[in-house]
Amino acid sequence: xxxxxxxxxxxxxxxxxxxxxxxxxxxxxxxxxxxxxxxxxxxxxxxxxxxxxxxxxxxxxxxxxxxxxxxxxxxxxxxxxxxxxxxxxxxxxxxxxxxxxxxxxxxxxxxxxxxxxxxxxxxxxxxxxxxxxxxxxxxxxxxxxxxxxxxxxxxxxxxxxxxxxxxxxxxxxxxxxxxxxxxxxxxxxxxxxxxxxxxxxxxxxxxxxxxxxxxxxxxxxxxxxxxxxxxxxxxxxxxxxxxxxxxxxxxxxxxxxxxxxxxxxxxxxxxxxxxxxxxxxxxxxxxxxxxxxxxxxxxxxxxxxxxxxxxxxxxxxxxxxxxxxxxxxxxxxxxxxxxxxxxxxxxxxxxx
Amino acid sequence: xxxxxxxxxxxxxxxxxxxxxxxxxxxxxxxxxxxxxxxxxxxxxxxxxxxxxxxxxxxxxxxxxxxxxxxxxxxxxxxxxxxxxxxxxxxxxxxxxxxxxxxxxxxxxxxxxxxxxxxxxxxxxxxxxxxxxxxxxxxxxxxxxxxxxxxxxxxxxxxxxxxxxxxxxxxxxxxxxxxxxxxxxxxxxxxxxxxxxxxxxxxxxxxxxxxxxxxxxxxxxxxxxxxxxxxxxxxxxxxxxxxxxxxxxxxxxxxx
Numbered sequence: 001x002x003x004x005x006x007x008x009x010x011x012x013x014x015x016x017x018x019x020x021x022x023x024x025x026x027x028x029x030x031x032x033x034x035x036x037x038x039x040x041x042x043x044x045x046x047x048x049x050x051x052x053x054x055x056x057x058x059x060x061x062x063x064x065x066x067x068x069x070x071x072x073x074x075x076x077x078x079x080x081x082x083x084x085x086x087x088x089x090x091x092x093x094x095x096x097x098x099x100x101x102x103x104x105x106x107x108x109x110x111x112x113x114x115x116x117x118x119x120x121x122x123x124x125x126x127x128x129x130x131x132x133x134x135x136x137x138x139x140x141x142x143x144x145x146x147x148x149x150x151x152x153x154x155x156x157x158x159x160x161x162x163x164x165x166x167x168x169x170x171x172x173x174x175x176x177x178x179x180x181x182x183x184x185x186x187x188x189x190x191x192x193x194x195x196x197x198x199x200x201x202x203x204x205x206x207x208x209x210x211x212x213x214x215x216x217x218x219x220x221x222x223x224x225x226x227x228x229x230x231x232x233x234x235x236x237x238x239x240x241x242x243x244x245x246x247x248x249x250x251x252x253x254x255x256x257x258x259x260x261x262x263x264x265x266x267x268x269x270x271x272x273x274x275x276x277x278x279x280x281x282x283x284x285x286x287x288x289x290x291x292x293x294x295x296x297x298x299x300x301x302x303x304x305x306x307x308x309x310x311x312x313x314x315x316x317x318x319x320x321x322x323x324x325x326x327x328x329x330x331x332x333x334x335x336x337x338x339x340x341x342x343x344x345x346x347x348x349x350x351x352x
Numbered sequence: 353x354x355x356x357x358x359x360x361x362x363x364x365x366x367x368x369x370x371x372x373x374x375x376x377x378x379x380x381x382x383x384x385x386x387x388x389x390x391x392x393x394x395x396x397x398x399x400x401x402x403x404x405x406x407x408x409x410x411x412x413x414x415x416x417x418x419x420x421x422x423x424x425x426x427x428x429x430x431x432x433x434x435x436x437x438x439x440x441x442x443x444x445x446x447x448x449x450x451x452x453x454x455x456x457x458x459x460x461x462x463x464x465x466x467x468x469x470x471x472x473x474x475x476x477x478x479x480x481x482x483x484x485x486x487x488x489x490x491x492x493x494x495x496x497x498x499x500x501x502x503x504x505x506x507x508x509x510x511x512x513x514x515x516x517x518x519x520x521x522x523x524x525x526x527x528x529x530x531x532x533x534x535x536x537x538x539x540x541x542x543x544x545x546x547x548x549x550x551x552x553x554x555x556x557x558x559x560x561x562x563x564x565x566x567x568x569x570x571x572x573x574x575x576x577x578x579x580x581x582x583x584x585x586x587x588x589x590x591x592x593x594x595x596x597x598x599x600x601x602x603x604x605x606x607x608x
Contacts, residue, residue, distance in 0.1 A: 221426075
């Protein structure tokens with residue numbers, strides 16, 4: 001009999017091996033799938049950031065994509081021909097996180113007296129304001145290049161290895177997306193560790209306490225305003241990092257990438273997966289990232305084979321699937337597919 | 353008795369047209385159990401909420417442990433050394449009993465985001481101390497065996513105890529209990545009484561709002577009576593019981 005700790009270690013080792021081998025398996029099906037995976041991981045990063053705000057602290061934020069946008073634009077402006085600046089990524093990524101964090105504080109400070117629906121509406125507005133700024137800050141001084149966006153953004157460069165091209169190492173071809181995949185995995189690992197540590201810390205408990213009962217939290221000596229602000233700032237920093245990586249991977253940013261729909265999508269990932277539980281949120285983000293892509297690759301050929309023409313656009317189906325997934329989750333698993341341990345323990349108790 | 357712990361002067365609070373508190377002044381001595389009674393709607397809980405910073409007051413000052421109390425922020429009140437429980441229990445329902453008490457340690461501990469992310473030695477030491485203290489407090493109030501259960505799964509009496517443990521975790525000098533015996537049966541009330549007496553033995557000052565007159569009269573060193581937002585009596589229990597104004601407030605005119 002293996003004990004739990006050993007079994008857990010073995011499981012983690014298997015997952016690690018699988019994740020290391022994954023891009024090569026995907027690449028055999030086409031590099032596009034590696035790219036899709038990379039974007040899925042970006043969404044996982046975003047969901048984990050939003051999970052701090054929504055899942056831990058219970059603050060409904062509908063404008064989260066604003067921080068993603070801030071991170072992306074910081075990267076784009078400091079590493080592209082637009083201003084002729086080409087700073088290395090290890091300078092810009094932390095800077096992007098810091099600027100996004102500041103944006104989080106700026107949004108949070110005046111709005112955190114609001115609760116629930118009202119907070120949601122204000123954050124929604126904030127998200128739109130940031131996008132509209134990006135759209136219009138091309139005159140009189142051309143800061144963001146407006147709706148045309150910023151292109152030819154530098155890719156990551158670590159020593160002699162540039163992430164745009166391919167390298168061959170030990171007989172394996174490492175294409176750009178595969179290199180980004182490994183980098184994203186490292187960032188994801190760091191974000192998961194940070195999330196978990198925050199969750200079982202004094203600050204994490206304070207967040208959950210505020211979510212559970214704000215008045216009792218206040219009376220227990222928690223400075224709720226500061227602690228909520230901290231949740232916003234932390235969540236925003238994660239968004240900023242994801243944004244920077246997005247800009248580098250995509251090589252192009254424009255306001256169009258940061259519409260309200262994206263905020264809602266990330267929120268849907270958090271809710272579907274299970275608010276507050278890191279693994280649930282990861283599962284939710286993966287699911288909602290991959291299913292639409294699978295649809296894109298299967299629905300169209302299937303229709304052409306069956307009817308000889310395209311009847312339903314996969315894009316349309318995507319929203320349908322989203323809606324149905326959310327409605328079904330709320331109906332059958334209101335706490336999410338993989339809820340927080342406390343809730344799960346709860347269900348087990350009820351069954352016993 | 354070692355002097356005055358809390359001194360409230362001319363506390364006033366108005367909700368729209370209702371004068372909920374009218375120039376209420378009272379003093380609580382160190383180490384005593386101070387009862388606050390009065391008919392429903394007399395303003396007891398309002399006074400409580402003013403003392404603990406949850407309601408902004410319209411007038412008046414509170415001196416606590418020799419310093420003016422910042423009544424504008426509840427967390428500052430907790431930091432100054434006043435902890436409270438709620439009439440309709442307010443626990444963190446989806447946290448375990450132990451975690452509830454650990455939250456109470458927040459105000460006496462320091463670890464921030466960076467300490468938590470880096471798991472510094474200071475953070476780990478502090479975290480272990482928080483856990484140890486929370487565990488002690490669960491033992492103290494007698495629900496240590498429920499430490500890993502969600503707060504909302506505890507029995508009513510245990511929830512009351514857990515709330516007291518959480519309040520104690522903030523290292524208060526004054527513990528304010530808002531109707532702790534409400535909804536309890538005779539056995540539970542008896543156990544609560546023992547717990548409160550134990551608190552006094554351990555040097556804590558207790559402010560007690562209670563409807564159970566027997567409990568109040570048996571426990572309290574001094575009792576204040578509120579009626580329509582005014583303090584109509586403040587004395588030892590026997591004297592308050594004999595006070596005609598008090599009898600009138602409870603039973604109506606002519607009864608005295």
